[in-house]
Amino acid sequence: MTDLTHGNGALGPSGNSSGETLEELREQVDQLNNQLVELLSRRGELVAQIGRIKSSEGGTKFYDPKREEDQLRLVRQANKGPFTDAAVSAIFKEIFKASLDLEETREQRKLLVSRKKHPEDTVLTIGDVSIGGQEPPVLIAGPCAVESEKQMDSAAQLVAELGGKILRGGAYKPRTSPYGFQGMGVDGLKLGRQVADRYGLQFMTEVMDTRDVEVVSEYADILQIGARNMHNFSLLREVGAVRKPALLKRGLSATMEEWLYAAEYILSGGNEDVIMCERGIRTFEKWTRNTLDLSAVALVKQESHLPVVVDVTHAAGRRDLLLPLAKAALAVGADGIHVEVHPQPATAMSDNEQQLDFAEFREFVAGLNI
Numbered sequence: 001m002t003d004l005t006h007g008n009g010a011l012g013p014s015g016n017s018s019g020e021t022l023e024e025l026r027e028q029v030d031q032l033n034n035q036l037v038e039l040l041s042r043r044g045e046l047v048a049q050i051g052r053i054k055s056s057e058g059g060t061k062f063y064d065p066k067r068e069e070d071q072l073r074l075v076r077q078a079n080k081g082p083f084t085d086a087a088v089s090a091i092f093k094e095i096f097k098a099s100l101d102l103e104e105t106r107e108q109r110k111l112l113v114s115r116k117k118h119p120e121d122t123v124l125t126i127g128d129v130s131i132g133g134q135e136p137p138v139l140i141a142g143p144c145a146v147e148s149e150k151q152m153d154s155a156a157q158l159v160a161e162l163g164g165k166i167l168r169g170g171a172y173k174p175r176t177s178p179y180g181f182q183g184m185g186v187d188g189l190k191l192g193r194q195v196a197d198r199y200g201l202q203f204m205t206e207v208m209d210t211r212d213v214e215v216v217s218e219y220a221d222i223l224q225i226g227a228r229n230m231h232n233f234s235l236l237r238e239v240g241a242v243r244k245p246a247l248l249k250r251g252l253s254a255t256m257e258e259w260l261y262a263a264e265y266i267l268s269g270g271n272e273d274v275i276m277c278e279r280g281i282r283t284f285e286k287w288t289r290n291t292l293d294l295s296a297v298a299l300v301k302q303e304s305h306l307p308v309v310v311d312v313t314h315a316a317g318r319r320d321l322l323l324p325l326a327k328a329a330l331a332v333g334a335d336g337i338h339v340e341v342h343p344q345p346a347t348a349m350s351d352n353e354q355q356l357d358f359a360e361f362r363e364f365v366a367g368l369n370i
């Protein structure tokens, strides 16, 4: 039925063609409402049975868009007015939504990232490194970008010497300018892998594109998802489909809820090994590049069972704040610290304002005492 007019066209301004009074008409409407509620209850009971069948077959996904579309088609065919097809469809969509709520139990509606679903801390084991729970905090360090064998080798040697466990280094760089250094790509992945193995470290590197998830997984121990990609749901799904731990940075302006939902994308794909990484958020403050949100660290640790680390390098964008921020992060319960170190920050191909040189890194680690 297609009716684009508004109102009850056939009736004159005085309204009533049957001669019934307002009260009589309202009484009939009340009776019909009762019948509609009764029909809705019967429908609800049937749908709840459908839900039980789906659960008993091991299903966790109750939403079935095709079934809803088929029903909407039949409903539109049956519609003889006066409501428009669009109006009837909207009513049925609400019914489907309420029906879905009936099918999913409270338990099933809890997020996988939530402590309500998983009360114990998740402790990730990556090679010989454990992160989360009561494990001592882990140091993740290395250059912003993989630039050369010499640069990576010297950084990795120092990271290992000072007790770092995870070597970082970007082979694909998300740069503000398309003319900035974009990273060494696969050659950078190979270099990072070789050097990490040489010093007994795990290798973490960023994956930016769904098309690279496979090759990055081949060389890296941890897939980093950068802040700018936290909302890239295709990438999150792709990382959810692999069996490699992922470090998920919080988006520049993401709320804690959005950040946790982003992690939920990965967990719901079957990849349960996610590390949350707070790296500062955009605020009105200009003296720091970002504002480190320590409450997010404490709160996400309360709400979620996943390990949380803090990237102090990007949090403030200033070397002089790295140590106090790292100490504060550990004090509120962070499971690790992420920091960038480069043999010659001044000539680094990216982030030369923020990376520590070797002497500063030694001082930082000594001060941190982890």
Ligand SMILES: O=C(O)C(=O)C[C@]1(C(=O)O)C=C[C@@H](O)C=C1
Pocket: 047, 050, 051, 062, 063, 064, 065, 067, 068, 071, 095, 096, 099, 100, 103
């Ligand atoms: O038929 C189903 O599979 C149902 O789950 C029932 C129902 C419905 O209300 O009709 C509910 C939600 C689904 O998205 C599709 C249909």
